[in-house]
Amino acid sequence: MKQSQMLIPTLKETPADAEIASHQLLLRAGFMRQNASGIYSYLPLGFRVLQKIETIVREEMNRTGAQELLMPAIQPAELWHETGRWDVYGPELMRLKDRHNRDFALGATHEELITSNVRDELSTYKKLPMTLYQIQTKYRDEKRPRFGLLRGREFIMKDAYSFHADQEDLDKQYQIMYDAYTKVFERCGLDFRAVIADSGAMGGKDTHEFQALASVGEDMIAYSDSSDYAANIEMAEVLTADERPNEDLLPLTEGENNEQQNRSLNYVCFKANEKLVVVYVRRDDEINDVKVKNVLEVDMIELLSDQEKQAAGLDPFHLDSEVIVLADNGVKNIVNGTLHVEETNKDYINVNPERDLSIKSFYDLRFIKEGDPSPDGKGRIKFARGIEVGQVFKLGTKYSEAMNAVFLDENGRTKPLIMGCYGIGVSRTLSAIAEQCHDEKGLIWPVSVAPFQLHIIAVNSKNEEQMALANRLYEQFGTRYEVLLDDRKERAGVKFAESDLIGCPIRITVGKKAEDGIVELKVRRNGEVIECQVNELDQLIDAHLKD
Numbered sequence: 129m130k131q132s133q134m135l136i137p138t139l140k141e142t143p144a145d146a147e148i149a150s151h152q153l154l155l156r157a158g159f160m161r162q163n164a165s166g167i168y169s170y171l172p173l174g175f176r177v178l179q180k181i182e183t184i185v186r187e188e189m190n191r192t193g194a195q196e197l198l199m200p201a202i203q204p205a206e207l208w209h210e211t212g213r214w215d216v217y218g219p220e221l222m223r224l225k226d227r228h229n230r231d232f233a234l235g236a237t238h239e240e241l242i243t244s245n246v247r248d249e250l251s252t253y254k255k256l257p258m259t260l261y262q263i264q265t266k267y268r269d270e271k272r273p274r275f276g277l278l279r280g281r282e283f284i285m286k287d288a289y290s291f292h293a294d295q296e297d298l299d300k301q302y303q304i305m306y307d308a309y310t311k312v313f314e315r316c317g318l319d320f321r322a323v324i325a326d327s328g329a330m331g332g333k334d335t336h337e338f339q340a341l342a343s344v345g346e347d348m349i350a351y352s353d354s355s356d357y358a359a360n361i362e363m364a365e366v367l368t369a370d371e372r373p374n375e376d377l378l379p380l381t382e383g384e385n386n387e388q389q390n391r392s393l394n395y396v397c398f399k400a401n402e403k404l405v406v407v408y409v410r411r412d413d414e415i416n417d418v419k420v421k422n423v424l425e426v427d428m429i430e431l432l433s434d435q436e437k438q439a440a441g442l443d444p445f446h447l448d449s450e451v452i453v454l455a456d457n458g459v460k461n462i463v464n465g466t467l468h469v470e471e472t473n474k475d476y477i478n479v480n481p482e483r484d485l486s487i488k489s490f491y492d493l494r495f496i497k498e499g500d501p502s503p504d505g506k507g508r509i510k511f512a513r514g515i516e517v518g519q520v521f522k523l524g525t526k527y528s529e530a531m532n533a534v535f536l537d538e539n540g541r542t543k544p545l546i547m548g549c550y551g552i553g554v555s556r557t558l559s560a561i562a563e564q565c566h567d568e569k570g571l572i573w574p575v576s577v578a579p580f581q582l583h584i585i586a587v588n589s590k591n592e593e594q595m596a597l598a599n600r601l602y603e604q605f606g607t608r609y610e611v612l613l614d615d616r617k618e619r620a621g622v623k624f625a626e627s628d629l630i631g632c633p634i635r636i637t638v639g640k641k642a643e644d645g646i647v648e649l650k651v652r653r654n655g656e657v658i659e660c661q662v663n664e665l666d667q668l669i670d671a672h673l674k675d
């Protein structure tokens with residue numbers, strides 16, 4: 129393509145509301161433009177990268193035998209009523225009414241849609257297992273869209289759904305998808321980790337997130353410095369080691385305590401399904417609400433607000449039997465501990481959890497810390513931030529039972545389909561690549577997803593020789609590579625700066641030495657510059673497009 133005809137509206141200045149590099153650079157390099165908060169147009173360069181990522185995703189999905197289809201973004205509310213999710217999700221689920229005043233949702237995800245399609249069309253075990261996927265626009269009315277495409281309100285997702293007769297078949301498909309995701313993100317040139325994750329409100333047990341490492345990532349990953357253990361911090365298990373001091377249990381007393389901190393207790397109050405929950409933890413540990421949610425086996429829990437706490441009047445020493453009491457493993461070995469009771473603003477000493485706080489059971493309920501032993505027993509834990517670019521779930525029968533999606537097994541018995549679901553944030557992946565692959569001059573696209581492979585620049589568009597050679601190279605290489613020709617009547621400095629900003633892997637500069645048939649090849653990734661004869665370009669380009 130000739131740049132003089134393309135829509136590539138580069139910006140000199142960094143847009144004020146763009147806080148992170150990828151958001152700034154994708155705007156400055158003319159890859160995208162915002163149309164509303166969290167809503168973007170992919171301009172030609174951005175769209176070319178998007179298509180490259182989609183092609184990689186499609187190839188790896190098709191390789192697993194998954195079948196591509198396309199479902200509507202406008203979803204009848206009736207399906208979301210069947211699973212109860214119409215009322216579970218709040219304003220984040222975008223809704224609309226048609227001209228007959230019927231309710232619809234703008235698709236945030238498609239479990240209901242796909243399950244309704246499958247229950248109508250698939251009824252025998254002979255057709256199982258079956259995996260269906262789409263690459264489609266999703267809508268989630270985020271409260272705070274931010275970081276460009278990283279958290280938008282309209283975004284592109286590849287969402288796949290698999291259907292199985294039994295658990296072990298789902299287990300197999302899960303691994304197949306896990307491996308396919310690994311291929312996708314490797315081919316996209318991302319530095320990522322697959323981490324043990326929480327299934328959120330989706331139910332089902334096993335799930336892994338694919339996290340692209342980035343300091344601006346919203347998620348925190350806990351990984352071992354000596355093994356491949358990695359987990360979203362929400363799920364990283366804590367191994368308890370502290371032993372119990374062998375002291376006599378002293379009588380519970382009110383009073384200040386200025387002894388060492390490691391025996392002081394803290395408690396946090398939650399509500400889950402309208403029940404009150406009090407969770408105890410050592411003062412220097414932090415309660416992990418996702419672990420509490422999973423121990424209680426509820427879809428969501430929330431902290432009690434101060435006024436709710438006041439209203440509940442929770443006195444740890446006199447809780448009524450309705451209240452659920454949990455404690456982190458770290459509390460188990462506290463003897464004669466201390467506790468501050470917010471409600472009465474009193475301090476107590478010689479608090480012995482099992483005797484005084486009606487604690488019956490202990491669980492792993494705290495956040496892991498850097499330096500803790502890795503749960504797999506190998507090495508120590510380190511933290512890194514990540515951008516979640518994919519997630520794979522074992523859903524089980526939550527949706528098929530709610531929607532009566534059943535099949536006849538080989539014995540003629542009716543059973544609910546067992547499901548898995550698998551998502552990749554395609555537009556988020558584009559942003560994650562930009563976040564990982566840039567320098568102070570601009571974007572540095574991996575060859576596999578670059579908008580163009582070669583960027584040919586005629587230094588002086590008024591110079592006949594240079595323009596003639598640049599156009600010849602453009603025609604010649606245009607048959608084998610994706611070539612962008614900067615044929616604009618711009619100063620050389622502007623052309624070079626914008627070439628670095630756009631970030632194609634290889635730049636070919638046609639300058640003064642054009643009449644001697646000499647050009648310059650520059651590798652964007654490492655700045656390597658090679659002056660060469662035109663007839664050497666072929667193998668130089670091939671060599672540098674490989675790595």
Ligand SMILES: O=C(C[C@@H]1CCCCN1)Cn1cnc2cc(Cl)c(F)cc2c1=O
Nearest residue numbers: 217220221236237268287288549550551
């Ligand atoms: O989307 C998933 C699970 C998987 C992920 C992979 C592809 C298929 N779905 C989880 N999730 C996240 N945010 C949501 C937001 C809204 Cl507003 C909603 F209505 C539903 C969901 C929702 O279900």
Ligand SMILES: [Mg+2]
Nearest residue numbers: 328347360516
């Ligand atoms: Mg998350």
Ligand SMILES: [Mg+2]
Nearest residue numbers: 328337516519
């Ligand atoms: Mg997720």
